Amino acid sequence: MLFEMVFLFLAGVFGGVLNSIAGGGSFITFPALMFVGIPPIIANATNTFASCAGYMSGTYAFRKEISAHKDELLLIVTISLMGGITGAWLLLKIPEAVFREAIPWLLLFATVLFIFGGAINFWLKKMASHHRHASSIGGVLLAIILLGVSIYGGFFNAGLGIISLSYLALAGHTNINAMNGLKLLISSTISLIAIVLFIFNDVIAWYEGSIVLCGTIVGGYVAANVSRKLPQKHVRQFVIVASIATTAYFFFDIYAGLDSV
Numbered sequence: 388m389l390f391e392m393v394f395l396f397l398a399g400v401f402g403g404v405l406n407s408i409a410g411g412g413s414f415i416t417f418p419a420l421m422f423v424g425i426p427p428i429i430a431n432a433t434n435t436f437a438s439c440a441g442y443m444s445g446t447y448a449f450r451k452e453i454s455a456h457k458d459e460l461l462l463i464v465t466i467s468l469m470g471g472i473t474g475a476w477l478l479l480k481i482p483e484a485v486f487r488e489a490i491p492w493l494l495l496f497a498t499v500l501f502i503f504g505g506a507i508n509f510w511l512k513k514m515a516s517h518h519r520h521a522s523s524i525g526g527v528l529l530a531i532i533l534l535g536v537s538i539y540g541g542f543f544n545a546g547l548g549i550i551s552l553s554y555l556a557l558a559g560h561t562n563i564n565a566m567n568g569l570k571l572l573i574s575s576t577i578s579l580i581a582i583v584l585f586i587f588n589d590v591i592a593w594y595e596g597s598i599v600l601c602g603t604i605v606g607g608y609v610a611a612n613v614s615r616k617l618p619q620k621h622v623r624q625f626v627i628v629a630s631i632a633t634t635a636y637f638f639f640d641i642y643a644g645l646d647s648v
Contacts, residue, residue, distance in 0.1 A: 399602020404610040411626035413545035432585040437599040442575040449568025470537020471577035475584040491637040497546025498630040540577040
Protein backbone atom coordinates (compact mmCIF):
# COMPACT_ATOMS: atom_id res chain seq x y z
CA MET A 388 0.00 0.00 0.00
CA LEU A 389 2.83 2.39 0.89
CA PHE A 390 4.69 1.50 -2.30
CA GLU A 391 1.55 2.12 -4.37
CA MET A 392 0.99 5.51 -2.73
CA VAL A 393 4.60 6.61 -3.24
CA PHE A 394 4.64 5.26 -6.80
CA LEU A 395 1.47 7.12 -7.81
CA PHE A 396 2.57 10.32 -6.09
CA LEU A 397 5.93 10.28 -7.87
CA ALA A 398 4.20 9.53 -11.18
CA GLY A 399 1.98 12.54 -10.54
CA VAL A 400 4.96 14.74 -9.70
CA PHE A 401 6.79 13.66 -12.82
CA GLY A 402 3.69 14.05 -14.95
CA GLY A 403 3.06 17.52 -13.52
CA VAL A 404 6.62 18.58 -14.30
CA LEU A 405 6.39 17.28 -17.85
CA ASN A 406 3.03 18.94 -18.47
CA SER A 407 4.40 22.28 -17.29
CA ILE A 408 7.65 22.14 -19.26
CA ALA A 409 7.09 20.09 -22.40
CA GLY A 410 3.70 18.37 -22.19
CA GLY A 411 3.10 14.61 -22.29
CA GLY A 412 2.47 13.99 -18.58
CA SER A 413 -0.31 11.50 -19.38
CA PHE A 414 2.30 9.17 -20.86
CA ILE A 415 3.46 8.75 -17.24
CA THR A 416 0.27 9.03 -15.16
CA PHE A 417 -2.10 6.91 -17.26
CA PRO A 418 0.19 3.82 -17.43
CA ALA A 419 1.02 4.29 -13.73
CA LEU A 420 -2.67 4.01 -12.82
CA MET A 421 -2.98 0.83 -14.88
CA PHE A 422 0.23 -0.54 -13.36
CA VAL A 423 -1.32 -0.54 -9.87
CA GLY A 424 -4.23 -2.61 -11.13
CA ILE A 425 -6.87 -0.05 -12.12
CA PRO A 426 -8.95 -1.22 -15.15
CA PRO A 427 -8.30 0.72 -18.38
CA ILE A 428 -11.52 2.74 -18.60
CA ILE A 429 -11.40 3.67 -14.91
CA ALA A 430 -7.69 4.52 -15.24
CA ASN A 431 -8.47 6.80 -18.17
CA ALA A 432 -11.32 8.53 -16.31
CA THR A 433 -9.13 8.87 -13.21
CA ASN A 434 -6.29 10.34 -15.27
CA THR A 435 -8.70 12.96 -16.61
CA PHE A 436 -9.67 13.84 -13.04
CA ALA A 437 -6.03 14.01 -11.91
CA SER A 438 -5.02 16.24 -14.83
CA CYS A 439 -7.87 18.71 -14.51
CA ALA A 440 -6.43 20.76 -11.64
CA GLY A 441 -3.35 21.55 -13.70
CA TYR A 442 -5.51 22.65 -16.63
CA MET A 443 -7.61 24.91 -14.40
CA SER A 444 -4.67 26.55 -12.63
CA GLY A 445 -3.01 27.17 -15.99
CA THR A 446 -6.21 28.68 -17.35
CA TYR A 447 -6.31 31.09 -14.42
CA ALA A 448 -2.67 32.01 -14.96
CA PHE A 449 -3.44 32.96 -18.58
CA ARG A 450 -6.71 34.76 -17.76
CA LYS A 451 -5.52 38.09 -19.22
CA GLU A 452 -4.49 36.53 -22.52
CA ILE A 453 -7.76 34.59 -22.66
CA SER A 454 -9.87 37.68 -21.96
CA ALA A 455 -8.42 39.32 -25.07
CA HIS A 456 -10.40 36.78 -27.10
CA LYS A 457 -13.69 37.12 -25.24
CA ASP A 458 -15.65 37.18 -28.50
CA GLU A 459 -14.65 33.56 -29.12
CA LEU A 460 -15.05 32.20 -25.62
CA LEU A 461 -18.76 31.36 -25.64
CA LEU A 462 -18.45 29.33 -28.83
CA ILE A 463 -15.26 27.60 -27.66
CA VAL A 464 -16.72 26.67 -24.27
CA THR A 465 -20.05 25.53 -25.74
CA ILE A 466 -18.46 23.25 -28.34
CA SER A 467 -15.93 21.95 -25.80
CA LEU A 468 -18.76 21.01 -23.44
CA MET A 469 -20.69 19.25 -26.19
CA GLY A 470 -17.66 17.33 -27.42
CA GLY A 471 -16.32 16.53 -23.97
CA ILE A 472 -19.54 14.93 -22.75
CA THR A 473 -19.93 13.05 -26.05
CA GLY A 474 -16.42 11.61 -25.82
CA ALA A 475 -16.90 10.64 -22.17
CA TRP A 476 -20.24 9.00 -23.03
CA LEU A 477 -18.59 7.01 -25.83
CA LEU A 478 -15.86 5.88 -23.43
CA LEU A 479 -18.44 4.56 -20.98
CA LYS A 480 -20.44 2.79 -23.70
CA ILE A 481 -17.69 0.74 -25.32
CA PRO A 482 -16.72 -2.64 -23.81
CA GLU A 483 -13.63 -2.71 -21.59
CA ALA A 484 -11.91 -5.21 -23.90
CA VAL A 485 -12.41 -2.96 -26.94
CA PHE A 486 -10.97 0.06 -25.14
CA ARG A 487 -8.02 -2.00 -23.93
CA GLU A 488 -7.22 -3.02 -27.51
CA ALA A 489 -7.54 0.63 -28.60
CA ILE A 490 -5.06 1.93 -25.98
CA PRO A 491 -1.87 1.30 -28.03
CA TRP A 492 -3.39 3.01 -31.08
CA LEU A 493 -4.56 6.00 -29.03
CA LEU A 494 -1.10 6.29 -27.47
CA LEU A 495 0.51 5.97 -30.90
CA PHE A 496 -1.70 8.78 -32.21
CA ALA A 497 -0.82 10.97 -29.23
CA THR A 498 2.89 10.13 -29.61
CA VAL A 499 2.94 11.07 -33.30
CA LEU A 500 1.17 14.33 -32.46
CA PHE A 501 3.68 15.07 -29.72
CA ILE A 502 6.68 14.40 -31.97
CA PHE A 503 5.38 16.23 -35.03
CA GLY A 504 3.10 18.74 -33.28
CA GLY A 505 5.47 21.65 -33.90
CA ALA A 506 5.69 20.96 -37.63
CA ILE A 507 1.92 20.44 -37.85
CA ASN A 508 1.25 23.73 -36.06
CA PHE A 509 3.73 25.58 -38.31
CA TRP A 510 2.02 24.20 -41.41
CA LEU A 511 -1.44 25.01 -40.05
CA LYS A 512 -0.41 28.57 -39.13
CA LYS A 513 0.95 29.09 -42.62
CA MET A 514 -2.22 27.74 -44.17
CA ALA A 515 -4.45 29.72 -41.79
CA SER A 516 -2.68 32.98 -42.66
CA HIS A 517 -3.81 32.56 -46.27
CA HIS A 518 -7.24 31.06 -45.73
CA ARG A 519 -8.57 32.37 -42.42
CA HIS A 520 -11.18 34.60 -44.03
CA ALA A 521 -11.66 32.57 -47.19
CA SER A 522 -15.36 31.93 -46.63
CA SER A 523 -18.06 31.38 -44.05
CA ILE A 524 -17.60 27.65 -44.67
CA GLY A 525 -14.25 27.96 -42.90
CA GLY A 526 -15.98 28.92 -39.65
CA VAL A 527 -18.23 25.89 -39.84
CA LEU A 528 -15.27 23.60 -40.54
CA LEU A 529 -13.38 25.08 -37.59
CA ALA A 530 -16.36 24.41 -35.31
CA ILE A 531 -16.50 20.81 -36.55
CA ILE A 532 -12.75 20.41 -35.94
CA LEU A 533 -13.08 21.77 -32.40
CA LEU A 534 -15.97 19.38 -31.79
CA GLY A 535 -13.76 16.50 -32.95
CA VAL A 536 -10.93 17.67 -30.70
CA SER A 537 -13.33 17.85 -27.76
CA ILE A 538 -14.77 14.39 -28.41
CA TYR A 539 -11.24 12.98 -28.48
CA GLY A 540 -10.40 14.78 -25.22
CA GLY A 541 -13.49 13.44 -23.46
CA PHE A 542 -12.67 9.94 -24.70
CA PHE A 543 -8.90 9.91 -24.13
CA ASN A 544 -6.98 12.68 -22.38
CA ALA A 545 -3.45 12.01 -23.66
CA GLY A 546 -2.36 14.34 -26.46
CA LEU A 547 -5.27 16.74 -25.96
CA GLY A 548 -3.01 19.79 -25.58
CA ILE A 549 -1.21 19.15 -28.87
CA ILE A 550 -4.48 18.66 -30.76
CA SER A 551 -5.93 21.82 -29.21
CA LEU A 552 -2.90 23.84 -30.31
CA SER A 553 -3.28 22.47 -33.83
CA TYR A 554 -6.90 23.61 -33.88
CA LEU A 555 -5.95 27.09 -32.63
CA ALA A 556 -3.22 27.38 -35.25
CA LEU A 557 -5.73 26.47 -37.94
CA ALA A 558 -8.12 29.08 -36.51
CA GLY A 559 -5.47 31.71 -37.19
CA HIS A 560 -4.03 32.33 -33.73
CA THR A 561 -0.37 33.33 -33.62
CA ASN A 562 0.28 34.60 -30.06
CA ILE A 563 1.74 31.61 -28.21
CA ASN A 564 0.64 32.86 -24.78
CA ALA A 565 -2.95 33.33 -25.94
CA MET A 566 -2.82 29.92 -27.64
CA ASN A 567 -1.60 28.25 -24.45
CA GLY A 568 -4.32 29.98 -22.45
CA LEU A 569 -7.09 28.97 -24.86
CA LYS A 570 -5.64 25.46 -25.06
CA LEU A 571 -5.90 25.16 -21.27
CA LEU A 572 -9.42 26.60 -21.31
CA ILE A 573 -10.47 23.98 -23.86
CA SER A 574 -8.79 21.21 -21.86
CA SER A 575 -10.38 22.41 -18.60
CA THR A 576 -13.87 22.58 -20.10
CA ILE A 577 -13.63 19.16 -21.71
CA SER A 578 -12.22 17.56 -18.57
CA LEU A 579 -14.75 19.13 -16.19
CA ILE A 580 -17.80 18.00 -18.15
CA ALA A 581 -16.27 14.55 -18.65
CA ILE A 582 -15.56 14.28 -14.92
CA VAL A 583 -19.20 15.10 -14.12
CA LEU A 584 -20.30 12.16 -16.28
CA PHE A 585 -17.60 9.93 -14.79
CA ILE A 586 -18.78 10.79 -11.27
CA PHE A 587 -22.40 9.90 -12.11
CA ASN A 588 -21.21 6.57 -13.48
CA ASP A 589 -18.80 5.94 -10.57
CA VAL A 590 -15.74 5.27 -12.75
CA ILE A 591 -13.17 7.42 -10.95
CA ALA A 592 -10.73 5.73 -8.57
CA TRP A 593 -10.78 8.55 -6.02
CA TYR A 594 -8.01 7.30 -3.73
CA GLU A 595 -5.48 6.65 -6.47
CA GLY A 596 -6.58 9.66 -8.48
CA SER A 597 -6.23 12.00 -5.50
CA ILE A 598 -2.67 10.82 -4.92
CA VAL A 599 -1.77 11.46 -8.56
CA LEU A 600 -3.57 14.81 -8.39
CA CYS A 601 -1.50 15.90 -5.38
CA GLY A 602 1.62 14.82 -7.22
CA THR A 603 0.74 16.84 -10.33
CA ILE A 604 0.18 19.94 -8.19
CA VAL A 605 3.59 19.50 -6.57
CA GLY A 606 5.15 18.75 -9.95
CA GLY A 607 3.66 21.87 -11.48
CA TYR A 608 5.00 23.98 -8.62
CA VAL A 609 8.45 22.41 -8.90
CA ALA A 610 8.44 22.95 -12.66
CA ALA A 611 7.73 26.64 -12.17
CA ASN A 612 11.03 26.91 -10.28
CA VAL A 613 13.22 24.62 -12.36
CA SER A 614 11.88 25.18 -15.88
CA ARG A 615 14.32 28.00 -16.48
CA LYS A 616 17.26 25.73 -15.62
CA LEU A 617 16.27 22.63 -17.59
CA PRO A 618 16.89 22.58 -21.35
CA GLN A 619 13.39 22.04 -22.75
CA LYS A 620 14.87 20.27 -25.74
CA HIS A 621 16.26 17.52 -23.50
CA VAL A 622 13.02 17.23 -21.53
CA ARG A 623 11.08 16.94 -24.77
CA GLN A 624 13.45 14.25 -26.01
CA PHE A 625 12.88 12.31 -22.81
CA VAL A 626 9.09 12.54 -23.22
CA ILE A 627 9.42 11.26 -26.79
CA VAL A 628 11.49 8.27 -25.65
CA ALA A 629 9.08 7.58 -22.78
CA SER A 630 6.02 7.85 -25.02
CA ILE A 631 7.50 5.52 -27.65
CA ALA A 632 8.50 3.00 -24.97
CA THR A 633 5.06 3.18 -23.33
CA THR A 634 3.28 2.75 -26.67
CA ALA A 635 5.51 -0.19 -27.63
CA TYR A 636 4.90 -1.82 -24.23
CA PHE A 637 1.12 -1.62 -24.63
CA PHE A 638 1.28 -2.98 -28.18
CA PHE A 639 3.34 -5.93 -26.95
CA ASP A 640 1.36 -6.48 -23.75
CA ILE A 641 -2.06 -6.40 -25.41
CA TYR A 642 -1.48 -7.96 -28.81
CA ALA A 643 1.15 -10.52 -27.76
CA GLY A 644 -1.26 -11.52 -25.02
CA LEU A 645 -4.09 -11.87 -27.55
CA ASP A 646 -1.93 -14.07 -29.78
CA SER A 647 -1.20 -16.42 -26.91
CA VAL A 648 -4.90 -16.87 -26.05
